[in-house]
Amino acid sequence: MFTAAVARKTEKAFRIYRDLGLRSLVLRLARTLGRALGLSGAGEARWRARKEAVDVAFDAEAGVSTGGITHLYGLSIVGPNATSGVSHIACDPDEFRAALDALEADLTEHSFVDLGSGKGRALILAARYPFATIVGVEFAAELHAVATANVAALPAADRARISLVYEDASRFAFPDGPLVVFLNNPFEEAVCREVARHLRADVSAHPRPVRVVYLRPQHRAAWIDAGWSSVRDGTCFLILEPCPAAALCKATGVS
Ligand SMILES: C[S@@+](CC[C@H](N)C(=O)[O-])C[C@H]1O[C@@H](n2cnc3c(N)ncnc32)[C@H](O)[C@@H]1O
Known part of the structure; x- marks a missing residue:
């Protein structure tokens, strides 16, 4: 029995290493060791x-299933960034509302895009705002499937505004028109940099109002370096806008 347990744990460690890389494996081992030594803290x-x-209350009220923590190893992931994704943890509804309310904008012409949409909680919350369209982009097939089932459970008027894309965020083609791009700490710095550059280039090529709402912003420098400026720095969120061209030239040396 002991041998079987060790074999299971070794296999799991191997899968984490294979799917998520050495850094994730070391972090997880450190967490497990900390818990075993009673150091994980209250x-x-x-x-x-x-x-x-919060998960139980939200899911009961909305009639969906968005809670829990889902690690990404072993999931069917599309694209090149499997080892740079953050586990699925749905956004806190209070934090989401605080960030969206801070936009203080007429959202009726805007599309809402959630990069790393997971089980779809942010999309369901976005449907409570008057966005014209709502798009979720998720690279794990299993989470995309859960989001699809959750959206199917919504009232028809909300359902009609939401679409789900099984895609790597760095490869997503942003829709035309004004945008609110939402991120709930979905990926590590390298992907953040790629997405920030890609979206900035898109805004330069097709100028339009675009704001980024970054919840739990772990990699703010990735955005600033790519030509975005912070217009609101909340306790748990950051709102960014594209720098005007002159400021962009100064910051990045691009002319
Ligand atoms: C912290 S969860 C956020 C879920 C959802 N946005 C919410 O707030 O409820 C991060 C999600 O990003 C997804 N993800 C990570 N890297 C991604 C990538 N490169 N492309 C698309 N999705 C990604 C993960 O699979 C996970 O579902």
């Missing part, structure tokens, strides 16, 4: 308990 336990209560 903070994490409190966070988990609160998150579970």
Whole structure:
């Protein structure tokens, strides 16, 4: 029995290494060791308990299934960035509302795009705002399937505005028209840099109002370096706009 347990754990460690890379494996081993030594702290336990209560309340109210923590190893991931994705943890509805309300804009002409849409909670919350269209981009097939089922459970008027794309965020072609691009800490810095550059180039080629709402912003420098400026720095979110061309030239040396 002991041997079987060791074999299972070794296989899991191998899959994490293969799918997510050495860094993820080392971080996970450190966390597991910390827990075994009783070092994980009351903070994490409190966070988990609160998150579970929020998940249960949201899912019961919306009639969907968006909760839990889903690690990405073993999932069917499209594109080249499997090792740079962050596990699925749905956004906190209060944090989402705080960030969206800070936009203080007429959103009726805007599309909302969630890069790394997971099980679709941010899309469901976005449907409570008057966005013209709502798009979720997710690279894990299993999470994309859960989001599809969740959207199917929504009222027809919300469903009609939402579309789901199984795609790597760095390869997504942004829609025309004004945009709110939402990220809930979905990926590591290198992908963030690629996405920030791609979106900035898109805005230069097709000028239009675009704002980025970055929840739990771990890699803000990736955006600033790509020609975005912070217009609002909240407790748990950042709102960015493209720098005007002159400022962009100064910051990046691009003319
Ligand atoms: C923290 S979860 C956020 C889920 C959702 N946006 C929300 O707020 O409820 C991050 C999600 O990003 C997805 N993801 C990570 N890297 C991605 C990439 N390169 N392209 C598309 N999705 C990605 C993960 O699979 C995961 O579902």
